[in-house]
Amino acid sequence: MIEFTAWPPEQARLYRDRGYWLDQPLTHILDAQLAAQPEAEAIVCGTRRFSYADLDRLSRNLAGRLAARGLGAGDTALVQLPNIAEFYITFFALLRIGIAPVNALYSHRRLEMTDYARQIRPSLLIAARGHELFRDDAFIEELAPAGLRQVLLVDENDPDRSLAAWLEPGEALPKTAGPTPADQVAFFQLSGGSTGTPKLIPRTHNDYDYSVRASAEICGCSASTRLLCAIPAGHNYALSSPGALGVFHAGGTVVLAGSPDPLTCLPIVAAERVTMVPLVPPAVALWLRAVEEDPSRRAQLDSLELMLVGGASFAEATARRVPEVLGCKLMQVFGMAEGLVNYTRLDDPAELVFATQGRPISPDDEIRVLDEDGAPAPDGTPGALATRGPYTFRGYYRAPEQNAKAFDADGFYHSGDVVVRENGYLRVVGRIKDQINRGGEKIAAEEIENLLLRHPDITHAALVAAPDAHLGEKSCAFLVLREGQGKLAPPALRRYLLDLGVAEYKLPDRFRQLDALPLTPVGKIDKRRLRDSLTQQNA
Ligand code: J2J
Numbered sequence: 291m292i293e294f295t296a297w298p299p300e301q302a303r304l305y306r307d308r309g310y311w312l313d314q315p316l317t318h319i320l321d322a323q324l325a326a327q328p329e330a331e332a333i334v335c336g337t338r339r340f341s342y343a344d345l346d347r348l349s350r351n352l353a354g355r356l357a358a359r360g361l362g363a364g365d366t367a368l369v370q371l372p373n374i375a376e377f378y379i380t381f382f383a384l385l386r387i388g389i390a391p392v393n394a395l396y397s398h399r400r401l402e403m404t405d406y407a408r409q410i411r412p413s414l415l416i417a418a419r420g421h422e423l424f425r426d427d428a429f430i431e432e433l434a435p436a437g438l439r440q441v442l443l444v445d446e447n448d449p450d451r452s453l454a455a456w457l458e459p460g461e462a463l464p465k466t467a468g469p470t471p472a473d474q475v476a477f478f479q480l481s482g483g484s485t486g487t488p489k490l491i492p493r494t495h496n497d498y499d500y501s502v503r504a505s506a507e508i509c510g511c512s513a514s515t516r517l518l519c520a521i522p523a524g525h526n527y528a529l530s531s532p533g534a535l536g537v538f539h540a541g542g543t544v545v546l547a548g549s550p551d552p553l554t555c556l557p558i559v560a561a562e563r564v565t566m567v568p569l570v571p572p573a574v575a576l577w578l579r580a581v582e583e584d585p586s587r588r589a590q591l592d593s594l595e596l597m598l599v600g601g602a603s604f605a606e607a608t609a610r611r612v613p614e615v616l617g618c619k620l621m622q623v624f625g626m627a628e629g630l631v632n633y634t635r636l637d638d639p640a641e642l643v644f645a646t647q648g649r650p651i652s653p654d655d656e657i658r659v660l661d662e663d664g665a666p667a668p669d670g671t672p673g674a675l676a677t678r679g680p681y682t683f684r685g686y687y688r689a690p691e692q693n694a695k696a697f698d699a700d701g702f703y704h705s706g707d708v709v710v711r712e713n714g715y716l717r718v719v720g721r722i723k724d725q726i727n728r729g730g731e732k733i734a735a736e737e738i739e740n741l742l743l744r745h746p747d748i749t750h751a752a753l754v755a756a757p758d759a760h761l762g763e764k765s766c767a768f769l770v771l772r773e774g775q776g777k778l779a780p781p782a783l784r785r786y787l788l789d790l791g792v793a794e795y796k797l798p799d800r801f802r803q804l805d806a807l808p809l810t811p812v813g814k815i816d817k818r819r820l821r822d823s824l825t826q827q828n829a
Contacts (some may be wrong), residue, residue, distance in 0.1 A: 291364060293683030293687075297701075303563070305500075310652065311696075313496065316498060317386050320349070328341060330342055332538060334543060345378060349378075351456070353386040353467070361388075363440065363468075366391070367392070367414035368406055368410065368415070369417070370417045371394075376453060379457065380416055381393070381400075385468070386468075386469060390476065392490060395793070401792045401793075404432070409687060410490070414438070414441075416443075418444040418445060478492055478493065478597055480524075484736065485736055492687050497682075498620070498660055501530055502532065504652060505533070505631065507515055509598070510596070512540050512542065514542065514611075515542030517544050517545065518559060520548075520566040520573070525627075525628070529570065531625050537566075546599070551573075552581075556591065559593065560591075560592070565594045565595045567597050568596070570599070570730030577616060578615050589606070597620055598622075598623050598633075599621070609622070611645050624649050630651075630681075646716070655679050657677050659672075664790055669712055672719050673710075674706070675708070678701050684697070706721060708720035726763055728761050728762075728763055728764060733765055740797065748771050752815045752820055754824070757825060763797050764800065765796075766824055770807060778803070
């Protein structure tokens with residue numbers, strides 16, 4: 291069994307009594323559709339179409355073969371797939387036999403993948419030959435000593451390692467194999483992070499299933515919902531808010547796209563009669579611009595009923611343009627892979643939809659907004675968000691130090707967001723965690739600073755957010771160089787970081803060299819001053 295911090299028994303009892311935790315595995319989502327409407331369309335992936343029966347059959351084929359190799363409960367998998375149907379087939383296959391996956395983002399590179407592998411010691415790796423890390427076997431060989439027993443690859447010639455071959459009928463699923471108990475870890479979500487190394491979030495069947503069912507209801511998902519998944523499929527937003535799982539739960543269809551770019555997506559929306567799309571703010575801005583530039587494109591969005599926007603701050607003025615320009619409803623979503631998800635509601639007045647990030651999913655999501663002394667901040671004034679509830683985790687995987695900081699004595703998770711609460715609705719107005727939110731992609735400042743400090747000519751480094759008209763924020767690295775060292779050119783610094791194996795979205799957009807970093811009275815790097823210096827230059 292995979293260790294995790296469980297909810298206290300009295301809370302677990304409450305969540306069961308209230309009907310949030312149903313003690314059924316996430317694979318129940320698929321089982322229910324298989325019984326109700328096996329031939330309904332579950333996934334559209336380019337020209338390939340998969341019914342619920344296909345999804346069930348293919349995931350059972352894979353599960354059977356994996357079980358025959360002795361893989362099952364207690365094992366973990368490192369999965370890195372692009373937005374293709376195999377992502378969902380694999381997800382259900384692994385859960386079906388109790389293997390807990392980490393779904394790495396496709397943009398992750400050597401550093402992130404190595405670190406996930408170090409944390410979970412996977413028995414199984416599922417990846418794509420199309421990814422630079424897997425063009426040859428060098429990285430796989432690096433991972434092997436950590437206990438890797440099976441590798442499966444998309445676009446692989448060797449039948450022993452070809453994911454496609456493993457989806458063919460083979461060994462039957464043994465009677466003894468099954469999902470982990472519903473109150474145990476089903477899989478790991480990825481934390482946006484604010485520390486040196488990426489943290490993993492254990493999610494149980496019970497807690498995740500509740501967030502999925504409730505999200506599907508809030509978003510009005512039904513068997514006629516056709517959701518365009520153009521953001522990374524494994525991300526919490528794309529998977530559960532309401533995401534693919536919410537749509538599967540309602541018996542609808544998930545249409546996959548490789549990029550949220552409007553020129554990619556609009557023709558797919560039109561051809562597949564998409565009704566719902568979750569996006570991050572910069573993508574919404576591109577969709578708005580595409581239709582404003584060429585109003586004939588609006589016809590392509592004819593079928594679109596609802597656009598969800600979340601992941602990063604969304605300007606109210608832009609929010610107001612969504613229904614007008616795109617002709618669909620808007621719903622704002624403020625969520626986190628750690629748990630808590632807030633939505634504006636379909637029947638909310640326009641003012642709430644445009645100007646807030648919604649209210650929690652559950653009446654039993656407990657929210658505290660705290661001032662600088664940790665006392666409750668009055669409604670209408672900003673404070674730090676702390677929360678606990680039926681689908682908010684209780685601890686990062688094997689990270690006692692981080693957990694001591696992120697949780698208080700009452701088990702509330704402190705998300706690092708600054709919010710204002712009014713009439714139960716939240717507005718995100720700032721952040722105290724040391725993170726850059728680059729258009730929804732999260733960068734932990736410390737992770738990049740540590741990498742920069744490994745450079746022989748850099749003695750001090752600080753990464754801060756710089757305002758950006760398109761992405762909301764970009765990153766700027768302030769550097770102090772070893773004495774006598776001349777300028778380091780940004781392209782060389784970026785190349786240096788890339789060579790260390792970090793994901794490209796984490797590369798600093800800008801570099802500034804200083805003689806010394808400004809310090810606060812207690813001697814910490816004064817990041818506020820660094821940020822302010824950027825804002826002033828922009829003004
Ligand atoms: C401002 N900041 C936001 C919003 C998230 C649904 C939607 C998003 C995520 C997600 C998710 C924001 N306005 N509307 O998991 O299920 C910032 C906050 C938050 C952090 C979480 C979901 N929506 N944010 O973005 O784990 O700072 O999840 O704490 O990637 O994104 O990031 P992540």
